Amino acid sequence: MTTEELPLVKALNAGLRKALADDPKVLLMGEDIGPLGGVFRVTEGLQAEFGVKRVFDTPLAESGIVGTAIGLAMRGYRPVCEIQFDGFIFPAFDQITTQLAKMTARHEGKVPMPVVIRVPYGGHIGAVEHHQESPEAYFAHTAGLRLVSPSTPNDAYWMIQEAIASQDPVMFFEPKSRYWHKGPVDFSSSPSPLHSSRVVREGTEVTVVGHGAMINVLLQAAELAAAEGTSLEVIDLRSLSPIDYEPIIASVQKTGRLVVASEAPGFVSISSEIAATVTERAFYSLESPVLRVTGFDTPFPPAKLETSYLPDADRILEAVDRALAY
Amino acid sequence: MTTEELPLVKALNAGLRKALADDPKVLLMGEDIGPLGGVFRVTEGLQAEFGVKRVFDTPLAESGIVGTAIGLAMRGYRPVCEIQFDGFIFPAFDQITTQLAKMTARHEGKVPMPVVIRVPYGGHIGAVEHHQESPEAYFAHTAGLRLVSPSTPNDAYWMIQEAIASQDPVMFFEPKSRYWHKGPVDFSSSPSPLHSSRVVREGTEVTVVGHGAMINVLLQAAELAAAEGTSLEVIDLRSLSPIDYEPIIASVQKTGRLVVASEAPGFVSISSEIAATVTERAFYSLESPVLRVTGFDTPFPPAKLETSYLPDADRILEAVDRALAY
Amino acid sequence: MIQLLSADGKLASDAASAEYIPYIEALSDDQLRQFHRDMVITRRFDLEATNLQRQGQLALWPPSQGQEAAQVGSARASRQQDHIFPSYREHSIAMIRGLDIIEVVRVMRGVSNGGWDPATNNNFHLYTLVLGSQALHATGYAMGVSLDGATATGDPDRDEAVMVYFGDGATSQGDVSEALVFAASFQAPTLFFLQNNQWAISVPVSVQSRVPLYLRAGGFGVPGIQIDGNDVLASYAVTRRYLDEARSGGGPRMIEAMTYRMGAHTTSDDPTKYRHDKDVDEWALKDPIIRYEKYLRGRGESDAFFTETAQEAEDFAADMRARTLELGPPSPDDFFDTVYTEQHPVTAAQKIWLAEYEASFGSES
Amino acid sequence: MIQLLSADGKLASDAASAEYIPYIEALSDDQLRQFHRDMVITRRFDLEATNLQRQGQLALWPPSQGQEAAQVGSARASRQQDHIFPSYREHSIAMIRGLDIIEVVRVMRGVSNGGWDPATNNNFHLYTLVLGSQALHATGYAMGVSLDGATATGDPDRDEAVMVYFGDGATSQGDVSEALVFAASFQAPTLFFLQNNQWAISVPVSVQSRVPLYLRAGGFGVPGIQIDGNDVLASYAVTRRYLDEARSGGGPRMIEAMTYRMGAHTTSDDPTKYRHDKDVDEWALKDPIIRYEKYLRGRGESDAFFTETAQEAEDFAADMRARTLELGPPSPDDFFDTVYTEQHPVTAAQKIWLAEYEASFGSES
Numbered sequence A, B: 001m002t003t004e005e006l007p008l009v010k011a012l013n014a015g016l017r018k019a020l021a022d023d024p025k026v027l028l029m030g031e032d033i034g035p036l037g038g039v040f041r042v043t044e045g046l047q048a049e050f051g052v053k054r055v056f057d058t059p060l061a062e063s064g065i066v067g068t069a070i071g072l073a074m075r076g077y078r079p080v081c082e083i084q085f086d087g088f089i090f091p092a093f094d095q096i097t098t099q100l101a102k103m104t105a106r107h108e109g110k111v112p113m114p115v116v117i118r119v120p121y122g123g124h125i126g127a128v129e130h131h132q133e134s135p136e137a138y139f140a141h142t143a144g145l146r147l148v149s150p151s152t153p154n155d156a157y158w159m160i161q162e163a164i165a166s167q168d169p170v171m172f173f174e175p176k177s178r179y180w181h182k183g184p185v186d187f188s189s190s191p192s193p194l195h196s197s198r199v200v201r202e203g204t205e206v207t208v209v210g211h212g213a214m215i216n217v218l219l220q221a222a223e224l225a226a227a228e229g230t231s232l233e234v235i236d237l238r239s240l241s242p243i244d245y246e247p248i249i250a251s252v253q254k255t256g257r258l259v260v261a262s263e264a265p266g267f268v269s270i271s272s273e274i275a276a277t278v279t280e281r282a283f284y285s286l287e288s289p290v291l292r293v294t295g296f297d298t299p300f301p302p303a304k305l306e307t308s309y310l311p312d313a314d315r316i317l318e319a320v321d322r323a324l325a326y
Numbered sequence C, D: 001m002i003q004l005l006s007a008d009g010k011l012a013s014d015a016a017s018a019e020y021i022p023y024i025e026a027l028s029d030d031q032l033r034q035f036h037r038d039m040v041i042t043r044r045f046d047l048e049a050t051n052l053q054r055q056g057q058l059a060l061w062p063p064s065q066g067q068e069a070a071q072v073g074s075a076r077a078s079r080q081q082d083h084i085f086p087s088y089r090e091h092s093i094a095m096i097r098g099l100d101i102i103e104v105v106r107v108m109r110g111v112s113n114g115g116w117d118p119a120t121n122n123n124f125h126l127y128t129l130v131l132g133s134q135a136l137h138a139t140g141y142a143m144g145v146s147l148d149g150a151t152a153t154g155d156p157d158r159d160e161a162v163m164v165y166f167g168d169g170a171t172s173q174g175d176v177s178e179a180l181v182f183a184a185s186f187q188a189p190t191l192f193f194l195q196n197n198q199w200a201i202s203v204p205v206s207v208q209s210r211v212p213l214y215l216r217a218g219g220f221g222v223p224g225i226q227i228d229g230n231d232v233l234a235s236y237a238v239t240r241r242y243l244d245e246a247r248s249g250g251g252p253r254m255i256e257a258m259t260y261r262m263g264a265h266t267t268s269d270d271p272t273k274y275r276h277d278k279d280v281d282e283w284a285l286k287d288p289i290i291r292y293e294k295y296l297r298g299r300g301e302s303d304a305f306f307t308e309t310a311q312e313a314e315d316f317a318a319d320m321r322a323r324t325l326e327l328g329p330p331s332p333d334d335f336f337d338t339v340y341t342e343q344h345p346v347t348a349a350q351k352i353w354l355a356e357y358e359a360s361f362g363s364e365s
C-alpha cells in the first residue's frame, strides 16, 4: 500500500518514525514524550521502538530543552524537541531567539543548526489558559528560523521529515485541533518543497489564504460562498517563514481581492506581513485593500469564549463581502 | 526656569527623579542601576537620593527582575525595571508575555499591573552582538502591553512619567543612540497623551513615519528632499502599541504616499502592521503602495556592518523616490 | 524527614520530630477535627469535580487526591495575614483560605482564566499554569512586604509572610531557581512549599533530580527541610514554624513535602501508560486521611463526628455540582474590558465590532 | 578552599590540598614554565587590546587581568579531546586551546559575531554574551558525547569531557540552574567552571548569593569545590581531577575559582563609581603571576627565563596589534549568505538589493 487514511497525529508519528529509522543522528526530546508518547500521543511507541537514547524525556524546563538541543546539534545530532503546548514555549524564547536562530550566522556559516521544535498550537479544543495560542508571529519576526505548519496528514508526514532534514532550525507548528482528523497519506509521493505554498481550491473572485487549522475553515467558507455564487480561491501557506508569495501574487492578479485569515491576534502579525507585501507587489491588481480576519488583540480568552474569538467561516465570509463591496 | 537644554539621558533621569519624588510607591530595579547609575547613567544619583529601598540592584536575572516586579505591583508598588540592553530582554520574555501582559485580564480587571520596563534599544553605537537590536515587534504583538518610545528629551522626560503613572504595563523603549543628544525640556508644559503620534514636520508629497532614533534620520531625509524640491511630512509614532493612526491617515489623505521606517527587521514587524492598516483605512487615498525601509531580515550584523544594515536618510529617499514613481 | 504521625496514627517522637510536638499540643480539639474535615471535604469535592469533567461540565480537573495532608496542614498553618500563591492543584488551600470553590470551578470550566481578587479572598492568589512563574511573583510580593515593614516587627500576629506552592517537576524551571536567588538576596519572607508527588505528568521525580529536592534550597542559602507530606500534623507544625521564622526576619525557607498523586495528572491523563498499580497501591497504604482518622480515633473521637463529616462533604460536593451547572457563559464584552485597566482603542473598537457582528446574526435569524 | 601555593610561593600541604600535590609533581619543568608563559603573555596582550580599544580600534575589550591563574590552570588541565565553552573573558583559554587570538579581536572589533569553527580550533567554542546560555549548550554537547559513547570507556586519553566557563553574576540566570539540572539528570560529563571575580559589573557577588557559590552545585546533586583562583597550580590540579572524574563517568562537577577582576568590567566601564581602591590593592597582593613567579624562582628558575618570557609577550602583543590594524571590514554579502545554511529567498533577495543599492552610489560618485 502506498496510500493510507490516517489522522494527522498518526501521520506525524509515522513521519517521525521514518526519520528516526533513516538517520541515527535524529533524536526526539521533550516532556512526557517517552512512555506516555506525548500528551497528544504524537511520539507514541517511538521510545519502545528506538530506545531511551533516541527518544527521551527531559527535565521539565523548556529553556533547558532548547539549550541542550543546540549543544546536541553542535555535536552532530538532529534533535527534534517537543514543546508540550503553544503557551509553554516562552521559557525557551531566549534560547530560540538569541541562540538557536543566530548560531549559524555567529559561526559565519560554519556550523549548521538542524534543530526542529515541534509546537502543537491553536484553539478549538476548549482547553484552559495557555493551551490554545498561536504564537507564530514571534518566531516569524526572528531571522534565522524557518517556520512551517502542515494542514493535512499528508503534509504532516512529509513536512516533518523535510524539517528534520533541514540544516537550519525549523519551528514546526502542529494544528492541534486537526490532530484527530483523517486524510490520505501517500507514502510514495515525492513531497512538495518545504517552503512552498499551495492553491488548495481554485476560484476567481476572492483569494483567501491561511495556514494550519484555518485551511479547513477557509474551505468551509469557500463551500458556503460557492453555494451563494461567489468563487473563492483558497491558498494554504504551509510555510510561514519564508512565505512563498508567488502563488498568492498570481492568485491576486487573477482575483483582485485578498483575505488573510489566522487564529493569532492580528496586530503586528503574519497577516499584517502578507497584507503589506502583497499590496506592495500587486498594487495595481488590488481592487480592495487586503483584509485580515484574525483572533482579536487580547490574550486568548477563556475557552467558553473561543468560538467568538476564533475566526470561523462566517467571519471569513463577512470579510469576503467587504472585499467585494469595494 | 521652565525650559532647559538636556541630553535625552538626563531628561530621563529627571523624569525618573520626579516620579520617585511624587509617589513613594515608585521603585527602580535592575542590574547596575544603583551605585553605577546604570551602564548608560540613566539612574545616576537616584539611589543616593532615594535610598537602596527605592532604587536597587537586583541579582543578574531578567526573568527574576520582571517576575518579582509583578509581585511588587500586586503588593501596590509601581516598579520600573531596567533591562540593560535590548538583546538581554529575552530571558524575561516568558514573564512578560505569559504573566505581566495577561495578569489584569486573568484577574478579570481586578488587579492593575503598573509595571514599566525600560529598554535601551537600537543601533548606531558600534557595539558588539545583542547590544544594538530593536525588539519592539515581539511586544507589540503581545496584547496586554503598551509600548512607547520617545525621540526627544522633552518626550523622554514626560513620557517616562506618564508610563509610570499608567495602571497598565508599559514597555518603554529608549533610543540609546539619542541618549547623548540635547534638546529643550519644558518642565512646565502639560504633556501630550502617552499614546499619541505627532506630526514633527509638515509636508505635502510623501508621508514618512517612524519612531525613536529613526525620527532624526527622517528629519535629515526631509531636509535633503526639500533641497531637491520634494516635500516630506514626518510623523513620530511615539506610541507603538496602540498606534495612533489618525494623524497618519490624515497625512496620507493629503500626500497619497507613505514610507514607514524602522531599525528593526521588516518581516512581520510594526512596519508591516502600519502598511497593512493604513492601506485598509486609506485605500482610495494611496497613489502608491506603502513602502517599508527597515533593517534587513537577518540577525543584527557585526557592528562594522551596521551602517549598511540600518536605514539612513539615503535609503529613506530611495523609497520616497520609488513611492513617487508610482 | 519530619514525621509526627506514625503509620498507625500514633504521635511519633524521634529526636528530629520532637521539637515540633509542642505545635501539635497547642492545637485545640476543634482545630484537630478541622484538619480531618478539610481533608475529607476536599477529597469529596475533588471527586465530584472529576465526575463533572467526565460529564463534559468542566474543561479539565487536576485532582489533588493523596496530597490532602500536605495541603491542609500547610494551609491551616498560615496566618490570616499571610499571602498564598498556589500552583493549580491546591484546591483545599483555596477552600481553607475562604475562596468560594466555585471560583476554581470557573477556571477549570473555561469560564475565566482566573477571576478572583486575592485582596478580598484572604490573600489567596490566582492559580498559575506556567510552571514556576508564581515563585517569582510570590518572592516579589514578599519583597514588597519587607519594603512595607510588614514583616519582622516581632509581632507574629501581624507580621506577614508569603507561601508559594509548586511541584517536583516545576523545580527544574529556571524561574524557581531565580526565585530562590531573589528571595535569598533580599531575605524576603517567602516560604517555598514544594509538593513532591513523585510525578510530573508521566515523568518520575528522578528525572528532575537524583538527590532529594529539599537540598536544592541549601545551595541558594535557603534552609530546607523534608517532611512526610501525607502527615497532616507534620505539614502543619513544620509550616507553622517555617512561616513564623520567615515572618520574623529569618529570610526564606523551603519545605519539601513527600507525597503522592493518587489519581491522574489531570482528567486528560492516562497514568496506566507510565506507572504501575503496585506503586499506587503502596502509597494507598500511606493514605493521609486514613492515617489521621486513626489518630483522631486514638484520641477518642466519636463515630458520629466521622459520619457527620462525611455528610458535610456530600453536601459540599452537591452544592458545588449544583452551582457548577448554573454557571453561565462569560461575556465577550467583559473580557475586552479587562485586558487593560485604562481605556484602549484597539480592544474598545474590537469589542464594538464583535457585538455588532454577533447582533447581525441575531437579527437575521 | 583548595590552595596549593602559599602567598609566598611555597607548595602548601594542608590535609585537603595534599591529595592534589601528585598532580603537580607529575608536571615537567617545561609544563611548569608554560603556565608562567601563558599568564604573562595573556596579561600583556590583554593590556594591548585595552589600549587598542582606547585608540578606537576595538568596539570593546573585557580585560582578564587578575584572572590569569584560574584560566591558565584550568585550560592547561583540559585534554586535547575536551570541549571548551567560554563566556567572553577567557582570552588565555582561547590562546591555550590554539585559537588564533585575532579571532577574538575580530569579535571585539565588531567584524564578526563569532566566526571561528570550534571543530578546527581544538574544540574551543565561540564566546557567548547572553549570560549563562552557554551552560546549556555545553551540557547538551556533553549529552551528545555520552550518546556517542565517547566518555566513560576507561581511557582518559580518549574519553571526552566538556568544560563551561561562566561568572558569579551568571549563576543567577535560570539557564545556569537548568544546565545543572540537565547535566545531573543525564549524568553528562560537564565541568562547570565558575570564575568568581567578585563582581558582575558593579554588583558585588553578595547580591547574587549570601553563601559560597560552589555550594549551589550540591543542591543539584553535582559535587562542587572551591579553589584559590589566583593559584595556577590549584586551578590546574583540581580541574585535571574533576575533568577526569567527569570523563570517566562520574557525572558533572563544579569548580568555583575565587579570583578578582583587577581591571574594569570592560573598556566601557568605570569601576571608580562602585568600588574602593583599597579592595583592589588588597587583591593586588594576591597577584597570580607574582605568586607563581616566586614559586618558579624558588625552584631555581633563571632570570633569563623571565626576561625571555617578557620579550615573548611583547612580541605576541606587537603581532596582535599589527594584525588588528590590518583587519578589513566584513562583507555584507558574506553576512547575508551565512544566516541560513540552506538557500533562503529573503536573505538572497536582500543581498542582491543591497549590493545594487550600494553600487548605485559607487557609479554616481
Ligand SMILES: Cc1ncc(C[n+]2csc(CCOP(=O)(O)OP(=O)(O)O)c2C)c(N)n1
Residues within 6 Å of the ligand: A031, A060, A062, A084, A088, A091, C089, C129, C130, C131, C166, C167, C168, C169, C170, C171, C197, C199, C200, C201, C261, C265
Ligand atoms: C512552563 C510549562 N511547561 C509545561 C507545562 C505542562 N505541564 C503542566 S503540569 C506538568 C507537570 C508538572 O509537574 P509538577 O511540577 O510535579 O506538578 P504536579 O502536576 O505533579 O502537581 C506539565 C509538564 C506547563 N504547565 N508549564
Ligand SMILES: Cc1ncc(C[n+]2csc(CCOP(=O)(O)OP(=O)(O)O)c2C)c(N)n1
Residues within 6 Å of the ligand: B031, B060, B062, B084, B088, B091, D089, D129, D130, D131, D166, D167, D168, D169, D170, D171, D197, D199, D200, D201, D261, D265
Ligand atoms: C542575559 C544578560 N543580561 C545582562 C547582560 C549584561 N552584562 C554583561 S556582563 C554582565 C556582568 C556579568 O558578571 P559575571 O557573570 O560575574 O561575569 P564577569 O563579567 O564578572 O566575568 C552583565 C550584567 C548580559 N550580557 N546578558
Ligand SMILES: [Mg+2]
Residues within 6 Å of the ligand: C167, C168, C169, C195, C196, C197, C198, C199, C200, C201
Ligand atoms: Mg509532581
Ligand SMILES: [Mg+2]
Residues within 6 Å of the ligand: D167, D168, D169, D195, D196, D197, D198, D199, D200, D201
Ligand atoms: Mg564576575
